[in-house]
Amino acid sequence: MPELPEMENYKNLLKEKIGNQVITEVQINREKSININPDLFKKTVQHQKIIDIKRRGKHLLFELQNEQTLLLHLMLGGWMFFGTESDKPDRTIQVRLSFGQNHLYFIGLRLGYLHLYNRTQTEEKLADLGPEPINSDFTLNEFLKRIGSKHGRLKTTMLDQSFIAGIGNCYSAEICYHAGIVPTKDIDDINEGARGKLYHSMQSVLQDGIKHGGYMDNPLFKGDALTGGFNDRCQVYDREGQPCNRCGATIVIEMISSRKTFYCPNCQK
Structure with a gap:
C-alpha cells in the first residue's frame, strides 16, 4: 500500500505533469471507485483546471478551479500512470482523467477511491488524521x-x-x-x-x-x-x-x- 513517501513522490511528479492543466475528459469504468453519480462527477470535473495538488497522510488532493477537490486514496493495490493511450499499462483502468493527448490512469482501485468533495467535506473526511511527521511544526x-x-x-x-x-x-x-x-x-x-x-x-x-x-x-x-x-x-x-x-x-x-x-x-x- 502506498504510504507517505510514495504519495509525496506522486504529488511532486504530478505537479510537474498536470499542475495548472485543464481536465479535458473524464472516463469512469467503475462506478464504485467514485462517490457520486458518474454523470454529475463528469459534469463537475470536466473542463476544470487543477490549481494545486496536495498530500495529507496517504491521500492526494487534486484541487480544482471550481473549489471542488478530488480526494484520492489508493489503498491496497492502487497505483497511477500518466501518459498516452499507447504508453499505458495493460491493466484494467477504473478512472481516467484526460489532459489532451495525455491521460492520468487510476489503476487497481478495488479498495481505493477517487471521491469528489467540496472543501468543507474534504476537511471533514481528513479531520481524524494525526499530524504530518515531516512538517516543521511536528517537533x-x-x-x-x-x-x-x-x-x-x-x-x-x-x-x-x-x-x-x-x-x-x-x-x-x-x-x-x-x-x-x-x-x-x-x-x-x-x-x-x-x-x-x-x-x-x-x-x-x-x-x-x-x-x-x-x-x-x-x-x-x-x-x-x-x-x-x-x-x-x-x-x-x-x-x-x-x-x-x-x-x-x-x-x-x-x-x-x-x-x-x-x-x-x-x-x-
Whole structure:
C-alpha cells in the first residue's frame, strides 16, 4: 500500500505533469471507485483546471478551479500512470482523467477511491488524521507528548493514522530498524532517550523514502527513473530470511495486529 513517501513522490511528479492543466475528459469504468453519480462527477470535473495538488497522510488532493477537490486514496493495490493511450499499462483502468493527448490512469482501485468533495467535506473526511511527521511544526517535543499518551505495542501505534498520518507497514518497520528498537516492544517500556531516537529515525527514513521515490516500483510515466527507488534501500521490510546489513543476523517476520512485521532480532532491542 502506498504510504507517505510514495504519495509525496506522486504529488511532486504530478505537479510537474498536470499542475495548472485543464481536465479535458473524464472516463469512469467503475462506478464504485467514485462517490457520486458518474454523470454529475463528469459534469463537475470536466473542463476544470487543477490549481494545486496536495498530500495529507496517504491521500492526494487534486484541487480544482471550481473549489471542488478530488480526494484520492489508493489503498491496497492502487497505483497511477500518466501518459498516452499507447504508453499505458495493460491493466484494467477504473478512472481516467484526460489532459489532451495525455491521460492520468487510476489503476487497481478495488479498495481505493477517487471521491469528489467540496472543501468543507474534504476537511471533514481528513479531520481524524494525526499530524504530518515531516512538517516543521511536528517537533520532538510534540512527538514525545503524543507518544507519552499511548500504550500497547509500538508497531500498532505507528500504524494508527490518528496518531501520526502517513506511516504504514513498510516505513514503520524501517523506522524501528533505523532506531534499533524492536517493533513488538510495548511503548511503556521505551525510555525517553529511545523515543527521541525513534523521532529522529522517523524524520530520516521518511525523507530518504521521498528522495528515492518510495518503495513501490510501478513507474508513474514512461521513462520514470525515480519511482520505486527506495525498494532496494529497505533494510528489513519484505526481507525475511535475509541477513541484516548491520549485524548479519537473519531478518525475521512476525504478525502484529494481523500485519506482517519485519525486524532484526539481534540489533533491534
